Amino acid sequence: MISIRNVTYDIAGKPVLCDVSLDLPRHGVTALIGPNGAGKSTLLSLVARLMPLQSGGIDIDGQDITTCDTGALARVLSILPQIQDAAPRLTVSDLVAFGRYPHSRGRLTAEDHRIVDNSLDAFRLSDMRNRALETLSGGQRQNALLAMIFAQGTDYLLLDEPLNNLDIAAARGLMTQLRTLADEQQRSIVIVLHDINYALAYADHLVVMTEGRVAATGSPKEVISQDLINRIYRTDAAVIAIGDRRLVDVGP
Amino acid sequence: MRLGLLLGGGLFVLGLLSLFVGVIPLQPVDLLRDPAAWELLRDSRVPRTLAVVITGGALAVCGALLQSMVRNRFVEPMTTGTGQGAALGILFATWAAPEAGLLTKMAVASTTALLASVGFLLIIQRLPPTQPLLIPLVGLIYGGVLGAGVTFIAYQGDLIQYIDVWMNGEFSGVLRGRYELLWVAAFVAVLTYMAADQFAILGLGRTASINLGLNYEQVMIVGLLAISVVTALVVVTVGAIPFLGLVVPNIVARYAGDNLRRTLPLIASGGAALVLASDVIGRLLRHPFEIPVGTVMGILGAVIFLWLLYRPRSHAL
Ligand SMILES: Nc1ncnc2c1ncn2[C@@H]1O[C@H](COP(=O)(O)OP(=O)(O)OP(=O)(O)O)[C@@H](O)[C@H]1O
Numbered sequence: 001m002i003s004i005r006n007v008t009y010d011i012a013g014k015p016v017l018c019d020v021s022l023d024l025p026r027h028g029v030t031a032l033i034g035p036n037g038a039g040k041s042t043l044l045s046l047v048a049r050l051m052p053l054q055s056g057g058i059d060i061d062g063q064d065i066t067t068c069d070t071g072a073l074a075r076v077l078s079i080l081p082q083i084q085d086a087a088p089r090l091t092v093s094d095l096v097a098f099g100r101y102p103h104s105r106g107r108l109t110a111e112d113h114r115i116v117d118n119s120l121d122a123f124r125l126s127d128m129r130n131r132a133l134e135t136l137s138g139g140q141r142q143n144a145l146l147a148m149i150f151a152q153g154t155d156y157l158l159l160d161e162p163l164n165n166l167d168i169a170a171a172r173g174l175m176t177q178l179r180t181l182a183d184e185q186q187r188s189i190v191i192v193l194h195d196i197n198y199a200l201a202y203a204d205h206l207v208v209m210t211e212g213r214v215a216a217t218g219s220p221k222e223v224i225s226q227d228l229i230n231r232i233y234r235t236d237a238a239v240i241a242i243g244d245r246r247l248v249d250v251g252p
Numbered sequence: 253m254r255l256g257l258l259l260g261g262g263l264f265v266l267g268l269l270s271l272f273v274g275v276i277p278l279q280p281v282d283l284l285r286d287p288a289a290w291e292l293l294r295d296s297r298v299p300r301t302l303a304v305v306i307t308g309g310a311l312a313v314c315g316a317l318l319q320s321m322v323r324n325r326f327v328e329p330m331t332t333g334t335g336q337g338a339a340l341g342i343l344f345a346t347w348a349a350p351e352a353g354l355l356t357k358m359a360v361a362s363t364t365a366l367l368a369s370v371g372f373l374l375i376i377q378r379l380p381p382t383q384p385l386l387i388p389l390v391g392l393i394y395g396g397v398l399g400a401g402v403t404f405i406a407y408q409g410d411l412i413q414y415i416d417v418w419m420n421g422e423f424s425g426v427l428r429g430r431y432e433l434l435w436v437a438a439f440v441a442v443l444t445y446m447a448a449d450q451f452a453i454l455g456l457g458r459t460a461s462i463n464l465g466l467n468y469e470q471v472m473i474v475g476l477l478a479i480s481v482v483t484a485l486v487v488v489t490v491g492a493i494p495f496l497g498l499v500v501p502n503i504v505a506r507y508a509g510d511n512l513r514r515t516l517p518l519i520a521s522g523g524a525a526l527v528l529a530s531d532v533i534g535r536l537l538r539h540p541f542e543i544p545v546g547t548v549m550g551i552l553g554a555v556i557f558l559w560l561l562y563r564p565r566s567h568a569l
């Protein structure tokens with residue numbers, strides 16, 4: 001379990017997170033949604049120790065992230081950031097192999113190579129394994145980064161808007177893979193989504209953030225309502241029920 | 253792989269040439285009949301060749317490391333303050349304690365080189381990430397300012413004649429007993445190869461580095477230390493050779509990418525080969541006079557670089 005206690009975070013004197021306390025459950029897919037600027041990326045960055053905490057604390061399975069060894073943490077938790085740095089001239093398979101660095105420190109074993117190959121396969125990158133990253137399309141590059149995170153094989157995966165740039169097949173494929181990881185390997189996935197329909201269809205658990213606070217948590221079907229969308233997003237997209245499914249209708 | 257064989261072969265041929273080219277004529281057959289030939293080889297030609305190879309290899313490696321650390325292809329230690337910092341240190345040591353031993357002076361030069369590199373990193377952190385070309389520009393200005401400081405202090409201390417020795421690399425003075433410190437530079441460069449993966453990961457950026465469990469600050473410090481020590485050793489023993497650390501890693505990256513575990517050996521042999529070729533050409537062009545290696549390399553490097561720049565590039569690495 002990732003437990004976030006009383007985390008407040010200011011950027012340039014402006015509060016970005018206000019006293020956030022939140023438990024992200026072990027096992028399953030947790031979707032994190034909320035308007036642009038709500039503080040979702042900031043929260044994930046703090047959990048992934050990309051920025052130092054200003055106040056409050058974060059534990060992962062009872063381990064305080066500020067005192068825990070960063071190399072050991074990289075075997076437990078991985079993050080796909082929302083904004084990627086420009087990649088150096090690496091091949092796709094080089095990049096994915098770096099995902100094994102926390103485990104092998106650069107001396108890849110046969111097992112590591114097998115994991116890298118599986119990961120390339122899972123993201124349909126096997127044919128492009130020797131291509132330079134800079135020659136890939138936006139979506140292919142996103143897939144390569146995801147494959148690296150998959151190869152890292154951590155119990156916790158924090159994915160900040162991983163569906164960016166992905167076509168519908170790739171997006172559904174990724175969500176299905178995340179479900180498999182959660183159901184068959186008991187992994188815990190926290191995923192920032194903007195398309196609420198994906199959250200409704202694939203997530204076990206939903207966290208809604210707005211203006212630096214947690215506005216609601218619970219199972220997606222219970223949390224998502226017409227009222228919540230009006231209130232949080234200030235827009236009047238309709239929530240329609242089809243059998244026991246919910247869909248957000250984005251039409252005017 | 254082919255590039256590796258090419259560089260290795262080229263290096264071997266150039267190394268042989270370097271042994272038999274110089275002011276005093278020396279032919280391979282002389283070695284069979286003339287003991288003085290062996291002495292010439294031992295005291296001058298072999299040390300010179302080794303000094304050239306170590307300098308070229310180590311400086312090229314440092315360029316690649318710095319480029320990976322600041323994630324910018326257009327920087328190298330000799331032009332972005334580290335080289336000038338080293339000169340400042342050795343100058344200060346020569347001026348403040350002329351009788352101090354070489355090791356003390358080396359330590360001072362390494363320290364000032366390190367401080368200058370840290371200064372460079374701190375300055376470029378303030379630059380907007382959307383303007384990557386600002387980094388080398390600011391680096392050049394920063395190096396220029398430090399270089400002006402070197403000249404000023406030298407002028408004050410009546411040490412102007414030394415500046416040329418430190419700032420313009422030259423191998424004609426290399427003799428047995430006068431270049432051995434460079435082995436430390438070779439050792440440091442080889443040590444960095446052990447951390448090749450770490451430096452390659454730095455090139456992915458800070459976020460990706462932390463995600464992979466790299467102790468980002470620690471690897472940066474180790475990298476800066478290595479670069480500073482190598483630069484200081486080279487400046488003190490043979491003098492600065494600018495742009496080597498820029499040209500060679502860029503050429504290798506175009507062919508073999510940025511996976512440093514694979515490319516660092518290529519970069520090291522490429523750097524050694526380029527300086528060796530420049531040094532041999534410099535000895536031959538106006539025989540028996542010598543043209544400084546930096547001058548030849550500037551022209552040779554620019555020609556190779558332009559040629560590579562305008563060749564069509566391949567899809568894969
Ligand atoms: N470097 C910065 N300087 C100033 N403000 C910042 C900075 N980084 C983030 N912020 C502000 O912090 C707030 C939260 O940003 P954050 O990136 O966490 O939002 P988000 O919920 O991930 O939004 P999005 O859905 O658009 O990705 C925003 O209002 C943003 O403007």
Ligand SMILES: [Mg+2]
Pocket residue numbers: 040041042082160
């Ligand atoms: Mg965000």
